[in-house]
Amino acid sequence: MYRCSYCGSTDIVYDLSRGYTVCTNCGSVNDIIYNSDSELYSRISYPEELSAIYRRSHNNKHWHQEEVIRLDSIGKAYKIYRGLVSKKRLKKGVFVSNEALQDLMAGRKPSRIFDHINNKVVTEFLERSPVLKKVIDIMKEYPSIYSRTTRGKAAAAYIAAKMAIRDPVSLSTVSRFFNLSMVHLRRIKRSLETSKDLLSKISYIEDLSREIAEADMFIKKHLGS
Numbered sequence: 001m002y003r004c005s006y007c008g009s010t011d012i013v014y015d016l017s018r019g020y021t022v023c024t025n026c027g028s029v030n031d032i033i034y035n036s037d038s039e040l041y042s043r044i045s046y047p048e049e050l051s052a053i054y055r056r057s058h059n060n061k062h063w064h065q066e067e068v069i070r071l072d073s074i075g076k077a078y079k080i081y082r083g084l085v086s087k088k089r090l091k092k093g094v095f096v097s098n099e100a101l102q103d104l105m106a107g108r109k110p111s112r113i114f115d116h117i118n119n120k121v122v123t124e125f126l127e128r129s130p131v132l133k134k135v136i137d138i139m140k141e142y143p144s145i146y147s148r149t150t151r152g153k154a155a156a157a158y159i160a161a162k163m164a165i166r167d168p169v170s171l172s173t174v175s176r177f178f179n180l181s182m183v184h185l186r187r188i189k190r191s192l193e194t195s196k197d198l199l200s201k202i203s204y205i206e207d208l209s210r211e212i213a214e215a216d217m218f219i220k221k222h223l224g225s
Helices: 050-055 063-085 099-105 117-128 130-139 151-164 171-178 182-193 196-203 208-223
Strands: 012-015 020-023 028-032 092-096 113-118
Touching: 012 099, 020 092, 117 130, 117 151, 117 208, 130 151, 130 196, 151 171, 151 196, 151 208, 171 182, 171 208
Parallel strands: none
Antiparallel strands: 012 020, 020 028, 092 113
């Protein structure tokens, strides 16, 4: 049975017209598939038709009612998803966030629709590295360095903290973990090199070296290095 590579759910649907396999549980685009002219198309094994499950007799009436409700919910989520991606080709790793789907299904307007799977990892990274949140707060005073995205903020804070304690920074490792381009990271590093007062403020944060060492371990573990 095909499972979502991000959340493990088996609620996977195949959008043949757009060329995606998408998880209706977390909204992630799991893979980019080919159209019917491709030989790879014929190798894909498709889930049972929803109508077959509706027709299936089952001794447990309560189970059947729950299954119908679940499938109706999946269908509604999928319809919303199709509407969102009809004019946009998503890159692998980009997904419609679960919060956005829930809001749209409830008739609410979400603050943000599309997200990147790396943002989930970075959010966990920041939760485990409170010192980087302190660095980000300090960086708010420096608009040229302060990024609009979560990944950009976290990457800049991590690089700044490493520079503040005079610890070598591997931009290639930072690029892999935060999924940011080397060009972007070099620009951040150059800006930090000309902001000595910022680095000085960061260097006074308590337990900075210890917490950055723990952040390094988190990154190594995530990258499998």
